[in-house]
Amino acid sequence: MQLTLVGLSHKTAPIEIREKLTFPAHRQADALSLCCSGEHVAEAVILSTCNRTEIYAVTTGGDEGVDAVIDFIADYHDLDRHELVRYLYITRGEAVVRHLFRVVASLDSMVIGEAQILGQVKEAYEHAFDNGASGRAFNRLFRQSFEVGKRVRTETEIGENAVSISYAAVELARKVFDSLEGRTILVLGAGKMSELTAKHLVCNGVKAVLVANRTYERAVELAERFEGEAIRYDDLFTRMAEADILISSTAAQNYVITRDDVAATLKSRGGRPLFLIDIAVPRDIDPAVNELSNVFVYDIDDLNGVVESNLEERMREARRAEVIIDEEIATFVSWLESLEVVPTIAAIRDKAEVIRQAELEKALRKLGGLSEKERKTVEALSCSIVNKMLHGPTARLHQAAGSKDGYTVLETARQLYGLENTGARHGHGVFRNLLNMRAKELGDEKRKEMGDSVGC
Numbered sequence: 535m536q537l538t539l540v541g542l543s544h545k546t547a548p549i550e551i552r553e554k555l556t557f558p559a560h561r562q563a564d565a566l567s568l569c570c571s572g573e574h575v576a577e578a579v580i581l582s583t584c585n586r587t588e589i590y591a592v593t594t595g596g597d598e599g600v601d602a603v604i605d606f607i608a609d610y611h612d613l614d615r616h617e618l619v620r621y622l623y624i625t626r627g628e629a630v631v632r633h634l635f636r637v638v639a640s641l642d643s644m645v646i647g648e649a650q651i652l653g654q655v656k657e658a659y660e661h662a663f664d665n666g667a668s669g670r671a672f673n674r675l676f677r678q679s680f681e682v683g684k685r686v687r688t689e690t691e692i693g694e695n696a697v698s699i700s701y702a703a704v705e706l707a708r709k710v711f712d713s714l715e716g717r718t719i720l721v722l723g724a725g726k727m728s729e730l731t732a733k734h735l736v737c738n739g740v741k742a743v744l745v746a747n748r749t750y751e752r753a754v755e756l757a758e759r760f761e762g763e764a765i766r767y768d769d770l771f772t773r774m775a776e777a778d779i780l781i782s783s784t785a786a787q788n789y790v791i792t793r794d795d796v797a798a799t800l801k802s803r804g805g806r807p808l809f810l811i812d813i814a815v816p817r818d819i820d821p822a823v824n825e826l827s828n829v830f831v832y833d834i835d836d837l838n839g840v841v842e843s844n845l846e847e848r849m850r851e852a853r854r855a856e857v858i859i860d861e862e863i864a865t866f867v868s869w870l871e872s873l874e875v876v877p878t879i880a881a882i883r884d885k886a887e888v889i890r891q892a893e894l895e896k897a898l899r900k901l902g903g904l905s906e907k908e909r910k911t912v913e914a915l916s917c918s919i920v921n922k923m924l925h926g927p928t929a930r931l932h933q934a935a936g937s938k939d940g941y942t943v944l945e946t947a948r949q950l951y952g953l954e955n956t957g958a959r960h961g962h963g964v965f966r967n968l969l970n971m972r973a974k975e976l977g978d979e980k981r982k983e984m985g986d987s988v989g990c
């Protein structure tokens with residue numbers, strides 16, 4: 535069996551493709567049941583967001599497991615398989631662990647450091663767990679991934695700096711005002727960007743929202759979303775005296791706010807600062823307004839400058855996050871390797887027991903005429919010899935399982951005891967392909983030490 539990932543994201547597929555492959559919450563139970571119904575998929579978790587659809591699976595080795603997952607996606611959404619594969623990425627083994635950890639750490643998101651993805655992965659895992667599609671491997675893997683997400687959030691500042699235009703406005707507003715608590719904003723224009731910027735400001739303490747728009751009904755509609763007040767467009771400059779922050783995003787081709795307009799408003803403001811955010815293209819606010827005392831104007835380029843600076847900072851934090859991920863991958867792989875030691879030791883003891891029984895029978899036939907007590911004494915002797923001979927090696931195998939090169943030690947033991955073909959019978963090799971891929975990464979020198987015969 536091996537860890538397998540088949541998916542597509544904003545990096546590989548346009549929105550018109552991504553929207554065809556969604557798995558909404560109410561369809562997850564049915565989808566998971568179908569995905570795990572065949573012989574090639576043992577466990578599955580389906581992550582479905584607006585920017586990605588990914589199927590994490592524990593599958594049979596080779597191409598059969600991957601093909602089963604691709605066929606499931608194509609059949610479930612009634613898509614042409616050959617067309618679908620153009621947009622898919624396929625990952626196996628340890629690379630699946632790394633990908634998942636990077637996803638929950640928001641290093642693979644459209645906006646690095648965004649916070650929503652961790653909750654989305656948790657929800658996907660809960661669907662799998664509740665519907666019996668997650669077993670021992672994914673229970674451990676996904677629960678550890680949540681710890682990875684928490685570590686990255688607490689040990690780095692990857693989510694601390696604004697990387698969207700709308701939130702950059704909040705950051706700039708904080709530079710003008712000591713606090714946004716109790717402030718009043720005036721929104722000019724009722725477009726999506728204005729709404730999003732207003733939403734961020736309200737979430738950061740702004741108390742009152744005024745909305746002006748040339749179409750009064752649109753102003754009413756937007757104001758209701760913030761429990762604010764719609765104002766008539768003709769009252770714009772009169773009511774501006776009440777505002778601390780103005781957000782402007784109209785479709786006008788010329789300035790709608792001039793220096794003279796703002797200068798007249800300042801007379802009734804009592805010296806309070808006025809912060810104007812112009813997110814329109816072409817600009818709504820005459821740059822000359824910035825010449826007025828206690829007035830601060832920022833346009834889309836200013837906001838982009840904040841975003842670019844903060845993106846650079848997030849990339850520095852992302853490099854710190856990658857170090858955390860490397861540590862967590864090592865922990866997970868160590869756990870996988872520890873799973874291998876139990877069936878290996880069982881296989882060694884089983885083989886020793888077969889030999890002991892055979893040799894005991896031969897010895898008893900030669901001795902002949904032994905009493906029951908004497909037979910038990912001889913059998914106890916054989917058991918004692920086997921246990922004493924195996925105690926040291928098995929104890930060292932347990933110890934080696936958690937070490938860096940534990941897999942090498944386990945493979946060497948299997949070769950020395952001639953267990954190369956007994957893995958499946960003892961449950962050995964559930965994650966054989968994953969660990970084989972890791973063994974290959976050890977390099978030519980390691981493979982030579984392992985006798986160039988790693989794997990089943």
